[in-house]
Amino acid sequence: MEPIDGKKLSSTIKEEIAREVEEIKQAGGKVPHLVAVLVGHDPASETYVNNKEKACNKVGIESEVIRLEESISQEELLNKVDELNNDPKVDGFIVQLPLPDHIDEQKVIEAVDPKKDVDGFHPVNMGRMVLGLPAYLPATPAGILEMLKRYNIETEGKDCVVLGRSNIVGKPVANLMLQKTTPGNCTVTVCHSRTKNLEQVLAKADILIVAMGKMEFVTADMVKEGAVVIDVGIHRIRSDKTKSGWKLKGDVKFDEVKGKASYITPVPGGVGPMTIVSLLKNTIAASQGRIYG
């Protein structure tokens, strides 16, 4: 078994991105500029946005956080989105989710100019991705494909099983693994809460991508010998063995499954660190007009 070290890989890629940004600067190009819009004070969102800002600083991408009060009206937020859409300084921006209940999240997502939608959440980018056209890919699916690529994991003709059908992970990653690309070209099966014969389906999986949100659901007996196991789950449980008093777990029972898998991502330190790399890459692509010209 080889663990997939997402933390190390993301560091390597960040160094590559930093060199790329430096080259852009040297050539007199525009420094990529990312804006994060944070509404309210959700602690998890604060952490995510801070991490994104740190990562930008590290690679030389200009970043900016726009903090808005939880009480902001939908109209005011949409005006802010419109302003960012029209600000030539801003190459890409994200509106950190979730948004307060009084705001229609989907409306905000669709208000973002697809050309600046570096989260890849706009239906245009989702549609283009499914159709095999250039698109900003959502962070987690793109991070998973990058891991497979960097670890030279063969995907063509393999049975890829995706557990979960969320809009931000399951559906897009299934559609990506299906494309005529490398990584890709898999026979893809998507399982979910209504799947009746889960054990049978999982037993055939050469590549198993688990994004269902159930802690340690996937056990060793469910996994084929030699499978590649990608764990997207993240759950926080109390622990008296860590300094913080918390411990993170995935959707996969790592200690058990690692003995059967050929490759496996740990939690933490697997898929998580790769998501931010996708965002940085999308931001550079935006500043260079690589997707929409």
Add this chain to the structure above:
Amino acid sequence: MEPIDGKKLSSTIKEEIAREVEEIKQAGGKVPHLVAVLVGHDPASETYVNNKEKACNKVGIESEVIRLEESISQEELLNKVDELNNDPKVDGFIVQLPLPDHIDEQKVIEAVDPKKDVDGFHPVNMGRMVLGLPAYLPATPAGILEMLKRYNIETEGKDCVVLGRSNIVGKPVANLMLQKTTPGNCTVTVCHSRTKNLEQVLAKADILIVAMGKMEFVTADMVKEGAVVIDVGIHRIRSDKTKSGWKLKGDVKFDEVKGKASYITPVPGGVGPMTIVSLLKNTIAASQGRIYG
């Protein structure tokens, strides 16, 4: 085995649509108006467009065919698209594919206002469909789901195998069968040219949707007893037994497979007639603002 009679079903649905259009007229509403743009003189395209026009006439939808010379420039065609986008009389329009080689098809597809894209080919509609948002669905996938619904075929938790990953059938129908809807909620597997163990995958299929473009590829030994078999293929071969001198065949060896299937669509008279129904439904939805308000 019950054959799925797409021809009869489409007639029934056209009668329903005709009643609906009549009610809209009675209530003083706008008569739905569909435009088909036909570039050049491809005989198959001529036939499709004529059939669409006939179907519109039959149900009371206003229809119009704009014929453009094969020599039209891309810019002129895009101007025409723009004109239709801005014509309040036109609820929806389609640009019949394929287009001449000197025209970038994708560019034309993306120039159509998604609100008038009753073919469901624009990335916005594809993305919205995948995300489970209201969208114009592409004709063939929507027709397949309508057949499953009208024949009360249970789909929830079933293994649905899609053979083929085209942008107009395989990918969208796979994404639809996956949604939390009825029909839908299937465990969906997509197979294609790179799939290695096709026989094994097909052997598990409760619902088999074949859209690969290989004549009579699927034989009885490949199909599970009691499966629902949907054949999207259409191939024209010479025949001395028909008046026209031609005979149509599907991707499924019908005479063989019908003995094993619980439901099966014939070719012709299966999926084909249903596609035009989808277009009519999208046109009414467009005129009533049901998708985009």
